[in-house]
Amino acid sequence: xxxxxxxxxxxxxxxxxxxxxxxxxxxxxxxxxxxxxxxxxxxxxxxxxxxxxxxxxxxxxxxxxxxxxxxxxxxxxxxxxxxxxxxxxxxxxxxxxxxxxxxxxxxxxxxxxxxxxxxxxxxxxxxxxxxxxxxxxxxxxxxxxxxxxxxxxxxxxxxxxxxxxxxxxxxxxxxxxxxxxxxxxxxxxxxxxxxxxxxxxxxxxxxxxxxxxxxxxxxxxxxxxxxxxxxxxxxxxxxxxxxxxxxxxxxxxxxxxxxxxxxxxxxxxxxxxxxxxxxxxxxxxxxxxxxxxxxxxxxxxxxxxxxxxxxxxxxxxxxxxxxxxxxxxxxxxxxxxxxxxxxxxxxxxxxxxxxxxxxx
Numbered sequence: 001x002x003x004x005x006x007x008x009x010x011x012x013x014x015x016x017x018x019x020x021x022x023x024x025x026x027x028x029x030x031x032x033x034x035x036x037x038x039x040x041x042x043x044x045x046x047x048x049x050x051x052x053x054x055x056x057x058x059x060x061x062x063x064x065x066x067x068x069x070x071x072x073x074x075x076x077x078x079x080x081x082x083x084x085x086x087x088x089x090x091x092x093x094x095x096x097x098x099x100x101x102x103x104x105x106x107x108x109x110x111x112x113x114x115x116x117x118x119x120x121x122x123x124x125x126x127x128x129x130x131x132x133x134x135x136x137x138x139x140x141x142x143x144x145x146x147x148x149x150x151x152x153x154x155x156x157x158x159x160x161x162x163x164x165x166x167x168x169x170x171x172x173x174x175x176x177x178x179x180x181x182x183x184x185x186x187x188x189x190x191x192x193x194x195x196x197x198x199x200x201x202x203x204x205x206x207x208x209x210x211x212x213x214x215x216x217x218x219x220x221x222x223x224x225x226x227x228x229x230x231x232x233x234x235x236x237x238x239x240x241x242x243x244x245x246x247x248x249x250x251x252x253x254x255x256x257x258x259x260x261x262x263x264x265x266x267x268x269x270x271x272x273x274x275x276x277x278x279x280x281x282x283x284x285x286x287x288x289x290x291x292x293x294x295x296x297x298x299x300x301x302x303x304x305x306x307x308x309x310x311x312x313x314x315x316x317x318x319x320x321x322x323x324x325x326x327x328x329x330x331x332x333x334x335x336x337x338x339x340x341x342x343x344x345x346x347x348x349x350x351x352x353x354x355x356x357x358x359x360x
Contacts, residue, residue: 004058004299007091007099007121008292009084010281012037013247038075040066042087044094045279051296053328058299063091063280064246069104069226069247080108085118097304098122098297103246107224109336111162112211115334124298124307125278126291127163130244131313132322133290134220134266136332138242141264143357144238144347147217155179157230157249158223159211160187166313167220169195173315181212181225210234218242220266221249225284232257238354242266246289255338260353265336269293272329283343286338287333294321300328 016026027044045062052058065087072080084105091099099121101112106125116123142149154171158164159180171178172195180203182188188205196202206212213219213234221230221243228251230241237260243250244266254263269284269290277288289298298307301324308317325331335342 004056004296005095005097006058006060006295006299007063007088007094007096007107008060008102009063009065009091009099011085011105012068012104013103014068024180034068034071034102036291037066038071039155041333042066042083042090046092046277048275048277049224049243050276051271053300055112056300056302056326057273057294060296060299061091061094061096063087063094063099064275065105067104071106072104073226074189075203076247077109081114084108085115086143087090087122088115088121092119092121096121097302098124098298100124100126100291102126102289102291104224106291107161107202111311112306117305118307122304122306123163124294125309125312126289126294126310128166128317128321129265129269129294129308129325130290131167131170132165132325133164133269133293133332134222134242134244137264137266137268138240140222140332141240141242141262141301141335141347142218144344145262145351147238147240149176149218151177151304153177153179153215153293154218154220155212156220156222156240157181157213157218158221158225158245159191159205160184161222161224162308162311162313163222163244164220165191165194165311166223166315167222167317169198170318171220172199172201172203178201179212179216180181181207181209183207183209211218223249225249226264228252230254235261237261237357238351239266245269252338259353260321260346262342262350263337264342266290268333268336269325269330270333271296281334283333293325293330295332297321297328298323300324 048060
């Protein structure tokens with residue numbers, strides 16, 4: 001049996017992530033930790049093994065790009081890009097033939113195109129499989145929440161980004177009542193016009209994020225904002241929120257104050273085989289983010305080509321990677337919310353609380 005090889009670039013979401021790996025950091029000022037990170041070189045975090053499908057096996061590496069999203073937005077873009085490129089080159093030196101860009105490294109600049117042009121391996125952001133699994137998870141969660149997707153108000157927060165754009169197109173193709181939300185009206189109208197040309201139906205658009213959220217029954221959060229933008233008073237009772245973004249778009253206060261809404265993390269999948277990541281990113285054994293899984297899927301298929309790059313992902317890319325995922329035995333890994341599993345009993349409780357808030 002052949003063995004596919006891959007790498008995946010990760011980074012700390014904030015300084016608390018650094019402290020989990022380097023305990024000394026928790027005793028230092030956050031600003032000092034971030035300055036130290038900005039001066040650090042990329043490094044190998046762990047070797048990944050045990051991935052096995054009916055057709056192949058794969059091994060890979062986590063490589064750390066030592067920058068938080070806060071640093072990435074403050075540093076000159078060319079310096080950030082160099083750090084990301086150096087991270088991919090390290091994975092290449094380790095033997096990876098396809099490398100995934102995780103979280104904010106997939107957002108900075110032109111969503112991986114410049115990185116790809118400066119390395120000798122295939123590159124992906126993992127966004128196509130993230131879209132596929134977010135859709136699958138949300139449709140299943142809507143059924144459990146007794147939300148009729150055909151009659152629901154569905155909102156895409158961050159509809160002008162690479163994930164948001166193709167997600168909006170697919171949702172429109174499925175006939176859902178759609179609202180596109182983002183800060184830039186011109187870009188929103190561009191996406192809306194693409195959808196109208198494709199389906200004949202013009203979706204609603206809004207730059208009033210708070211008002212759009214309050215009207216929505218189902219919300220996909222895919223904004224690249226550094227800080228949380230969905231607050232407790234933005235959501236109606238019984239709302240379902242799929243938060244794909246990292247850093248997350250939904251405030252932690254929603255968890256504390258709104259027991260009548262369901263927030264799930266999009267893109268959680270079960271990896272085939274007996275995978276050992278040799279790194280704890282908070283998931284049960286054998287589970288990963290979909291963006292990570294996309295890189296594994298390409299390695300198992302030994303399809304060493306650029307996949308989810310740039311700002312305009314296609315429906316064909318989403319459907320193509322979903323088909324390969326099914327072939328190799330990847331599947332939805334259950335529901336999670338704020339980094340912990342969600343049980344069916346908890347979903348029932350959310351429904352009861354929502355009915356009480358609505359007065360029936």
